[in-house]
Amino acid sequence: MAEPATVSAREERILGIIETARGKRPKFRDERITMAHGAGGKATQSLIEGLFLPALGDGALAELADAGAISIDGVELAMTTDCYVVRPLRFPGGSIGDLAVNGTVNDLAVSGARPLALSLSLVLEEGLAADELRSEVEAISAAAKAAGVEVITGDTKVVERGHADGMYVCTTGVGRRDRRARLSPAGIRPGDRILLSGSIGEHGMAIMLARGEFDLDASIESDTASLWPAVDVLLDAGGEGVHCLRDATRGGVASVLNELARASSVAMLVREGAIPVQPAVAGAAEILGIDPMYVANEGKLVAFVAADRADEVLEALRGAPGCEQASEIGEVRTEPPGMVLVETSFGGRRVMDQLVGDPLPRIC
C-alpha cells in the first residue's frame, strides 16, 4: 500500500486524464455504421461531432441546434430537416405521415420559430400499396393543416423492392423566429426550473409493441402532435424567462437533459417521482427492462424556465392542448457540471447517464 497522500494524488491524476478525454470532441473510429449510430446516444454523438462537424461545422451548424438560424434582410428564419424511417408505417396513435410533419414542425417550434412551410420528399418501395400511400398523404395533409404549415415543394423516388421498408419520408421545414423567443442552450442558468410538457415514453413504447416482437398487449398510443401551441403558450407566459426548449424525441428525456447539461456545463437534478408516466407505459417498460426516461416521445418538450417565473409558466402550459399533465421535474445546478442526477422515487440519488447505443433489453 502506498502512502495515502500519494494514492489520492494518483487518483486525482487519473480522474483528470479521464475528464480531459471526456471533454474532448469524440472521435469517430468505428469501421462500420451500426444501429447504435442512429440511436441518439454516445455513438450518434461521435458520428456527428467526429465526422460531420469537422467537415461542415464552422458556421451555424456548429451550434447543433434543433434548427439552424439564418437571417435575410433582417428577417430571422429557422430551418430544419429530418428523415423518417419507421416500421410499421402505421401504429396506434399515428403513422409515418404524422411524424414527418410533427417532427419537423416541433424542431422549429422548440427553436422558437413559428412553422411556415415544409418540403416533402418520398422514397417509395416498389410494390407499396397505393392505398397505403394515399392514406399517408392524407395523414400528412391533416397534420400540416393542424400545425398550420403548408407543403410548398416535394420530390418522389421509387426504389426496388426490399429497399425502403415501404416508404421513407424526408421533410424540411422553414419557420420565422418569434420575437418573444430568446432560446438557446447557453441561456440555461443554475437555478432554472425544468418543466416537462406531459407524460413520457408513449411513442417509443407504442412502436415497440406495434412491431409485435414482444407478445405484449397494451393500449399505448403514440403522442405525435405539433408542439407549436405549447411553445406559443410558453413564450406568452414566460417571455424571456423561458431560457431553452427541447423536444424529447429519440433517446427520450434522459438524452435531452444530458445533451443540454453538457452543452451548458451545468448539472441537472431530476425528481423521478415528478415525472408523469402512464401506467401502461410504466408496466410495459418494467416488463421489458427499459427505463421510460430513455424512450422516444413525439409530442413532448422540456423547458428551462427562470425560477421566479416557473410557477406561472407551468400553470399556463397546463392549459395548452395535450399538456394537462405538465409538471416541474427538477432544477438546474452548478455541480457536477455536465451531469444529470436523479432523485429516485425510492429516495436514493444516482447519475442518469447518456445511452451508449440502442436501449437493449437486459437479461441480468
Add this chain to the structure above:
Amino acid sequence: MKFVDEFRDASLGRAVAAEILSLVEPGRHYKVMEVCGGHTHSIYKYGVDDLLPANVELVHGPGCPVCVIPMGRVDDGIAIARQPGVIFTCFGDMMRVPGSEGSLLEAKAAGADVRMVYSPLDALRIAKQNPDREVVFFAIGFETTAPSTALTLKRAKAEGVANFSCICSHVTIVPPLRALLESPDLRLDGFIGPGHVATVVGARPFEFIPADYGKPLVVAGFEPLDILQSIVMILRQLAEGRREVENQYARVVPYDGNLRALEVLGEVFELRPHFEWRGLGFISHSGLRLSEAYAELDAELRFEVPGVRVADPKACQCGEVLKGVIKPWECKVFGTACTPERPIGTCMVSSEGACAAYYNFGRFAREREVV
C-alpha cells in the same frame, strides 16, 4: 403498479435505512458483495447505495452473466453468426459484449443475421418458421436462465427441429463464489445472495459460505426494500456473531430450490471440466455444456468454431476489483486501454460494473465512496 409498489415505498426505505445506521459499529468499515447483476441493477436504478451510511460499501459481484462471457466465446458466436444461411439469436444485452474483433452488434452491421430474442423459445419459433435456415441460440446465464434453455432443447428434440442448435455458455454460481472466497486477500464481510438463481437451486448450496469461510449470506429479492432488508439481516448476523444462510426472499425461494427444474438441468446439461470467465480466468466445473443425449443440438459440434482462447490482457485486474482489493482507478489499464467504449474486463463491460460506473461518474462516484 400494484404488487410491486409496496416494495418501493420511500418512507419504508428510510425506516430500514435508519435501522441499518443503528446496526453499524462506528469506525468499522463493512464491505458487502451483491453477487447478482440483477441486484446491481436495482441498486443503481433506485439509488439504494445512496441510502446507506458511508461505512457500508456495496461491492458488485461476478453475477452479470453477460459480462463474464470471455472474448474467445464471443468470437466463436460471431464465427457461427457469419456463416451463410445462419440466423443467430441472443439476448439483447449480449449483443454489445466485445470479442477480440468486435461485438455481435458489429457483426450484424457487417451483414450477419443476428436477432435479439427474449426467450430461447422465441429462437425455436424462428427455427420452425425458417426451416431452410440454421438457427443458433447463444445460451448464456446462470441457473436462472438455464432451465428455459433446457426446456427449449427438450422441445426441439421432441419435435425434431433439425435446424435448431445452441452454443451453451451457461455458468453456475457456486464455483466463482468459491474462487473469490479462496483468495487470501479477500476483503468482504458478507454476501447478498442471488435471489433468482436461488429460485432454481435453493438457498442450501450457499451453506458452504458461512460453514467454510465464516461469512453470512442472505438470499435477497430484487426490489429496493428487499435489498435494504437483506443488508439489515447481514449486519445483524455480524453484530450477533452469527454466520449463516438466511432467506429474505422466502416469498419466492424455497430453501431446497425447484427440484423439477434441477432435474431437467441434470438431463440436458453436464458440467464442463473448466470454463473461462472474463476477468477471472478459468474456474473448474463452472460452466455447462449439452449432455451426450443432446449433442446433436450442440452448435459447437455442428459448426466449425475457432475455439481459440483470447487472453484477457495481463494488466486487467477485474479479479482484484471484484474481491475489493483494489479500486477501479488502481488497475493498470483503467481509463487507458480499458474504457466503456472499448472495455476489456467484466467490470467495464457492464454499464453498472464498478469500473464503468467509476469511469462515467468520476468525482461524483468518488464522493459517494467511503474513506
